[in-house]
Amino acid sequence: MSRASTIVLTILIACIVAAAPAMALAPLVNATLEPRQISMGESAQLTITGTGSEMDALTLPVVAGLDFRVIGQSRRLEIINGATLSSTSVILRVTPQTAGIFTIPGITPKSQPLVLRVNPDNGSGSASQSNNPYSASPPGALSGSSTGNSSAGGIRLTANGAAFIRMNLPKRDVYVGESIPVDIEVGLRSGFVTSLNGLPTLTGTDFTLNNLSHKPERVEKLIDGQPFTVLTWHSVLAPVKPGTFNLSVESPLTIRVRTRPARDSMIDDLLGDPFMQNFFGATVPKDITVASPPAELKVVALPTEGRPADFSGAVGTFKIASDVSAPTAAVGDPLTLRLHVTGSGNFDRVDTPMLEHVDHWKTYPPKSSFTQGDTVGYKGEKTFEQPVIASQPGTQTLPALTFSYFDPTTQRYETARSTPPAVTIAPALADSAPPVPATTTATANANGPGVSPAPPPSGLRPDHAITSDGTPSWLPQSLVFWAPHSLIPLYLRSPFLIVQSLLAVAFAGGWFGLRRRAFAAATPGMPLKRPSKASAKLLQQLHAAARASDSTAFFTVARDALRQSLAARWGIAAETLAPEEWSARLQGHDDGDELRELFTLADEATYAGHGMTSTDFDRWTQVVRRQLLGDKA
Amino acid sequence: MNISRTLLATLLIALACMDIPSIASGDAQPESGAHPATTAPTTATSDPATTAPTTATSDPAATTNSASTYSADSLYNLGNAYARAGKPGLAVLNYERARLLTSYDPDIEANLRFVRDSAKVPTDPQSAFERTVRIASPTTLAWSGLTGLLLAGILWVAGGAATKHRGVRRGGIAIGIALMGLTVCNGMVLWPTLHAAVILTAATPARVSPAPMGDPVFTLPEAETVSMKAEHEGFVLVQTRTGKTGWVADANLAPVVPRY
Numbered sequence A: 001m002s003r004a005s006t007i008v009l010t011i012l013i014a015c016i017v018a019a020a021p022a023m024a025l026a027p028l029v030n031a032t033l034e035p036r037q038i039s040m041g042e043s044a045q046l047t048i049t050g051t052g053s054e055m056d057a058l059t060l061p062v063v064a065g066l067d068f069r070v071i072g073q074s075r076r077l078e079i080i081n082g083a084t085l086s087s088t089s090v091i092l093r094v095t096p097q098t099a100g101i102f103t104i105p106g107i108t109p110k111s112q113p114l115v116l117r118v119n120p121d122n123g124s125g126s127a128s129q130s131n132n133p134y135s136a137s138p139p140g141a142l143s144g145s146s147t148g149n150s151s152a153g154g155i156r157l158t159a160n161g162a163a164f165i166r167m168n169l170p171k172r173d174v175y176v177g178e179s180i181p182v183d184i185e186v187g188l189r190s191g192f193v194t195s196l197n198g199l200p201t202l203t204g205t206d207f208t209l210n211n212l213s214h215k216p217e218r219v220e221k222l223i224d225g226q227p228f229t230v231l232t233w234h235s236v237l238a239p240v241k242p243g244t245f246n247l248s249v250e251s252p253l254t255i256r257v258r259t260r261p262a263r264d265s266m267i268d269d270l271l272g273d274p275f276m277q278n279f280f281g282a283t284v285p286k287d288i289t290v291a292s293p294p295a296e297l298k299v300v301a302l303p304t305e306g307r308p309a310d311f312s313g314a315v316g317t318f319k320i321a322s323d324v325s326a327p328t329a330a331v332g333d334p335l336t337l338r339l340h341v342t343g344s345g346n347f348d349r350v351d352t353p354m355l356e357h358v359d360h361w362k363t364y365p366p367k368s369s370f371t372q373g374d375t376v377g378y379k380g381e382k383t384f385e386q387p388v389i390a391s392q393p394g395t396q397t398l399p400a401l402t403f404s405y406f407d408p409t410t411q412r413y414e415t416a417r418s419t420p421p422a423v424t425i426a427p428a429l430a431d432s433a434p435p436v437p438a439t440t441t442a443t444a445n446a447n448g449p450g451v452s453p454a455p456p457p458s459g460l461r462p463d464h465a466i467t468s469d470g471t472p473s474w475l476p477q478s479l480v481f482w483a484p485h486s487l488i489p490l491y492l493r494s495p496f497l498i499v500q501s502l503l504a505v506a507f508a509g510g511w512f513g514l515r516r517r518a519f520a521a522a523t524p525g526m527p528l529k530r531p532s533k534a535s536a537k538l539l540q541q542l543h544a545a546a547r548a549s550d551s552t553a554f555f556t557v558a559r560d561a562l563r564q565s566l567a568a569r570w571g572i573a574a575e576t577l578a579p580e581e582w583s584a585r586l587q588g589h590d591d592g593d594e595l596r597e598l599f600t601l602a603d604e605a606t607y608a609g610h611g612m613t614s615t616d617f618d619r620w621t622q623v624v625r626r627q628l629l630g631d632k633a
Numbered sequence B: 001m002n003i004s005r006t007l008l009a010t011l012l013i014a015l016a017c018m019d020i021p022s023i024a025s026g027d028a029q030p031e032s033g034a035h036p037a038t039t040a041p042t043t044a045t046s047d048p049a050t051t052a053p054t055t056a057t058s059d060p061a062a063t064t065n066s067a068s069t070y071s072a073d074s075l076y077n078l079g080n081a082y083a084r085a086g087k088p089g090l091a092v093l094n095y096e097r098a099r100l101l102t103s104y105d106p107d108i109e110a111n112l113r114f115v116r117d118s119a120k121v122p123t124d125p126q127s128a129f130e131r132t133v134r135i136a137s138p139t140t141l142a143w144s145g146l147t148g149l150l151l152a153g154i155l156w157v158a159g160g161a162a163t164k165h166r167g168v169r170r171g172g173i174a175i176g177i178a179l180m181g182l183t184v185c186n187g188m189v190l191w192p193t194l195h196a197a198v199i200l201t202a203a204t205p206a207r208v209s210p211a212p213m214g215d216p217v218f219t220l221p222e223a224e225t226v227s228m229k230a231e232h233e234g235f236v237l238v239q240t241r242t243g244k245t246g247w248v249a250d251a252n253l254a255p256v257v258p259r260y
Helices: A003-024 A262-271 A274-279 A438-447 A494-522 A533-547 A551-570 A579-588 A592-607 A614-629 B002-016 B020-025 B048-056 B072-084 B088-101 B106-118 B128-133 B138-161 B166-194
Strands: A029-034 A037-039 A044-051 A066-080 A083-096 A100-104 A114-119 A150-152 A155-157 A163-168 A173-175 A180-189 A193-196 A207-210 A217-223 A226-239 A243-247 A249-258 A283-291 A295-300 A316-324 A328-330 A334-345 A361-363 A367-372 A379-390 A394-397 A402-407 A412-417 A422-426 B196-199 B204-207 B216-220 B225-232 B235-239 B245-249 B253-255
Touching (some): A029 A114, A083 A114, A163 A249, A316 A412, A334 A402, A533 A551, A551 A579, A551 A614, A592 A614, B088 B106, B088 B166, B088 B196, B088 B253, B225 B245
Parallel strands (some): A173 A295, A328 A422
Antiparallel strands (some): A029 A044, A066 A083, A163 A180, A180 A226, A193 A249, A217 A226, A243 A295, A249 A283, B196 B253, B204 B216, B204 B245, B225 B235, B235 B245
16 A cells, blocks of 8 residues: 555544544434324324434423333444444333323424324224224333233233233123124234134123134234234124123233343343244243233113013014015915014024914914124024915915014114015815816716717827716616725725624634534544633542542532533522432433432442442543533543 | 534624615715815716816815715716816826726726826836736725635635535635635735825925925925825825935825825
8 A cells, every 4th residue: 555545544534533523413303103193092102213322311201191101222323425323212102091182292492292192992992993002012011021911991911912812892881682793802922922722701601702703813913013913703792691790801822931030121122023032042931811901891681661572582673574485375385484684683582483373374383594694693684484374265464574672772672563465375276176178068068977078189098988886787776885985995994804804714713613523523532622620620639539449539529510510501509409300300411311320329429438440430530521521422 | 503603693794894884874975084176076977077177166065975986987087187187196196096996997097107298207117917906996806805705715614524526615715715816916006006195286395304394305296106104294204106205295295095
């Protein structure tokens, strides 16, 4: 490098060094406010930027109704065309205490004042109604400070500002049973929340959360400069009892929490991005439940005065219309009477019995179907379809349908009435007569019975001449008692089946009787009749006496048995007959001689005994058996 | 002889069980509750082609004529009248009813086939066996069957008591059994028709349940013949020839044999 060049460079450096203090002598201070319009419960961000390496001690502005808190500071150094420009920014959160228009005075005497417009909280808190509804985070919350939960309006951030849950209610005064559409928003700071572990739920049991959408709407938003994923569920809230309640929703999730002590929070603030914090091992996962600030809800019972008898519990705003499936029908044809209930409200309580008892109509219980007009079923159309069948022809008007509900807007019961539908009912198809061609009728009448009518159209064979009712002509009409009064064949009618069954049984019985008799004839000694229990017992006693060779007992039993049998056959009491009468009555009996001999032997055996052989016992046993059982063998 | 007396008494009791009392009092009536137009019982000497359609629109009570009876020819002519009027359902219904009262009639079969073909309803071809067992009317076959029972029974019983003319007896028994068999076969052939119904309206929905709000599972064309399986509160469970089942409102069909 030559000497001249060295001199020039030295001069330039000296100029730069000399100019630097001159540029720093007049620091500029600029202030920006974003957004300029917010709602109650929200916050705005005031950024004060000053040029220079150092900013003078900042005096926070004081505005009645506004709270200023420093939430961060940043420093920026730029080199432009060799000139070094440094700036320092201080970020303040501005939280309104009341609604109104606030003027924030200039930070320096020369700077312009800033105006902040704060709208009253309408409860909806939707993002569309404010530019930044989520800016209510406490100082350091989003940057990970551990100062605890913060609550403002509908937002409550978790301790480290990682998430929030919020429920938007359209109204705070409701009726029991009324359906209230609600939006539940869960904000998850990107990178801080690792998972959402369940659907939002209500904390109390005084309400039910119905039709919660399983797939929430997902929106990416910047809240206080931090990226948040906002999930929105739509649902319908239904209070179950009157009273004043604090309502809250909660949702389980897993977040990352810092492991540094609180005094090191500035380091985390400097790291800023959660990715950077994770990179340096500053966070660990933790399961928490995020809950929304409680919202007060006043539930009023439905009035009892003026309640219609057919009120089913429907609360909302409804309109009805009715129609019939067809304007014309025949007797017996089923028609469908429809009632359309449209509007918004608790459609699960929308019910009606439709028509119950209508003269000349047969009605059936209705069925209903619901078509949702939104994602949660708060709006839509419920259709009742009732099958009805006319039993009488003619033009008939069905009664008007009514539907009663409670309108929370007018705060009274309303009864909607439909236009009575008219239906033209024709005679039943089965009752309608076919239009017989006049020529056919005339010809037939002229020819009289027994003559074939006019020739049929092509394809059909001609009519039959009617000469009789189908019974054989050679039979006298007096004998034709089986003429077809029924279409059921004669052989399937009960009387005919009974006749055939009786005949079959009689034939079978006759055949069996003959076969048995023939078998008995071919087998001597074969009894034709099964002995009764008494006879069998007597025969057993006879056999026992015979085996014991006890003639006295044998004849005693035989005599008593025969006397009882003969007396029963004659229809008199055995005790009333004297011995002479027995002899007289046995005169005409086929076996009278044998019976008289048996009675004589019985008397002898009673007084003197009687010696008998086994052959004698068999003989007299057969005699007794023949008399008792009627054996002829 | 005891057996002879028993047989005679049985025969007398059997005759007493038949329609003699009702004939004597003259109160034989068609089935009540049936469609007056579809049953249309007519007097034996009237021409149904002219009288039945006109009486069909009259008071149902007036149509239950105490002296009226069914006639195959009357029902056949009534079927023709409905066919000419463009009502194939009612035409098929009356043809089917006529078939229950008469022997195999080519006219009835031809017109039944013609009407079904016109209504685009498939027709099952008649087998030779069916034509054979319908050689006579069911009434005639009923009496022939009873005659066969008497013949076979008497000869069978007599065979147990006598040994002469065994061949003649066996021949008589065979004839009696054949007559009874013919009657039984006729009943087997007609049995499905006795439990059948005819669809009277076009595109009749067959529903999954016996209720008007039941979902339709298929539709039935007019003049289709279906078999009835059950009834429940104004609906009939029907089965088509293809085996599909569904509930049909009884206003849309008419049973071949009117219900009591």
